[in-house]
Amino acid sequence: MTSTEYAVEARGLVKVFGQNRAVDGVDLTVKAGTVYGVLGPNGAGKTTTISMLATLLRPDGGEGRIFGHDVVREAQIVRQLIGVTGQYASVDEKLSANENLYIFGRLLGLSSKQAKAKGAELLEAFGLTDAATRPLAKFSGGMRRRLDLAASLIAQPPLIFLDEPTTGLDPRTRGQMWDTIRQLVATGSTVLLTTQYLDEADQLADRIAVIDAGKVVAEGTGDELKASIGTSSLILRLADTNETGEALRLIEQVFGVQGTPSPEAARITVPMSDADRVTDLLLAFRSAGIRLAELSVQKPTLDEVFLTITGHGVTEAEETTEEVLA
Ligand SMILES: Nc1ncnc2c1ncn2[C@@H]1O[C@H](COP(=O)(O)OP(=O)(O)O)[C@@H](O)[C@H]1O
Numbered sequence: 001m002t003s004t005e006y007a008v009e010a011r012g013l014v015k016v017f018g019q020n021r022a023v024d025g026v027d028l029t030v031k032a033g034t035v036y037g038v039l040g041p042n043g044a045g046k047t048t049t050i051s052m053l054a055t056l057l058r059p060d061g062g063e064g065r066i067f068g069h070d071v072v073r074e075a076q077i078v079r080q081l082i083g084v085t086g087q088y089a090s091v092d093e094k095l096s097a098n099e100n101l102y103i104f105g106r107l108l109g110l111s112s113k114q115a116k117a118k119g120a121e122l123l124e125a126f127g128l129t130d131a132a133t134r135p136l137a138k139f140s141g142g143m144r145r146r147l148d149l150a151a152s153l154i155a156q157p158p159l160i161f162l163d164e165p166t167t168g169l170d171p172r173t174r175g176q177m178w179d180t181i182r183q184l185v186a187t188g189s190t191v192l193l194t195t196q197y198l199d200e201a202d203q204l205a206d207r208i209a210v211i212d213a214g215k216v217v218a219e220g221t222g223d224e225l226k227a228s229i230g231t232s233s234l235i236l237r238l239a240d241t242n243e244t245g246e247a248l249r250l251i252e253q254v255f256g257v258q259g260t261p262s263p264e265a266a267r268i269t270v271p272m273s274d275a276d277r278v279t280d281l282l283l284a285f286r287s288a289g290i291r292l293a294e295l296s297v298q299k300p301t302l303d304e305v306f307l308t309i310t311g312h313g314v315t316e317a318e319e320t321t322e323e324v325l326a
């Protein structure tokens with residue numbers, strides 16, 4: 001472990017491919033011991049960004065530090081502090097899961113005994129014990145992804161990069177991956193993950209950078225990002241649908257906006273930028289004798305946040321449901 005407060009500090013990172021500024025001045029600050037999510041659609045520059053931080057690509061501009069160490073000038077030290085798994089990691093197809101982990105362990109300087117013990121422990125943690133002796137060629141995509149992550153954890157690096165760890169996984173394997181990521185952080189690691197899934201960033205990440213066309217377009221906690229667009233909805237269900245007309249009139253009077261009644265008119269949705277007005281509305285309803293069956297406030301989803309910030313929606317990766325053979 002290192003004592004630096006920040007696992008990642010990137011300032012003005014740039015990567016240019018020909019005419020394409022794939023990463024165009026990205027700043028990122030990741031506190032040690034947290035999960036940080038880099039969220040963006042396909043081609044946004046996620047992989048290129050973390051490749052520079054992981055010393056796999058040389059930046060064309062800006063600088064990156066991992067626990068205070070420069071990714072270019074101190075690349076060797078940085079490599080000892082990180083684990084990288086994702087779209088570019090691979091393991092030997094002909095060997096079994098056991099053998100792969102053993103080899104990784106030995107390459108990382110563990111004794112034969114330590115490498116065996118560590119391999120067995122990780123296979124257990126990732127629910128792969130039953131498949132330990134099976135060659136990788138017989139593994140499903142989800143199992144392979146888990147083995148890949150296990151391999152990257154042999155050295156227990158303080159910082160782990162996960163490039164789209166759950167893209168294309170079936171929901172169950174995805175849930176397992178999320179548990180694993182939470183476990184990693186609970187045991188002291190810092191995780192920087194990229195994702196195209198808004199719910200994944202929302203569920204896992206302490207902070208999120210929304211990236212689009214090589215630029216960070218928003219940054220904050222999931223709740224901050226949602227609050228930043230300020231359009232929670234107030235959902236009202238009336239006890240008596242005959243009062244819908246009067247209710248809509250009062251909503252417009254108090255909020256200055258139109259409420260939208262549901263087709264059967266029992267439910268009214270009101271865009272709400274000022275939560276303080278809710279009290280005024282309830283008082284107005286009471287004086288008018290309008291009774292409510294239910295009242296709730298719905299926060300905007302990250303989908304809506306993304307749309308508002310970038311002007312376009314997220315094109316999610318094709319879902320390919322994989323069969324788990326275990
Ligand atoms: N090695 C490369 N050579 C040329 N262009 C690349 C290379 N890698 C990525 N790109 C381009 O850079 C942009 C960002 O790509 P990438 O970082 O892979 O995005 P993401 O991971 O968010 O999908 C894309 O336009 C992509 O086509």
Ligand SMILES: [Mg+2]
Binds near residue numbers: 163
């Ligand atoms: Mg990518």
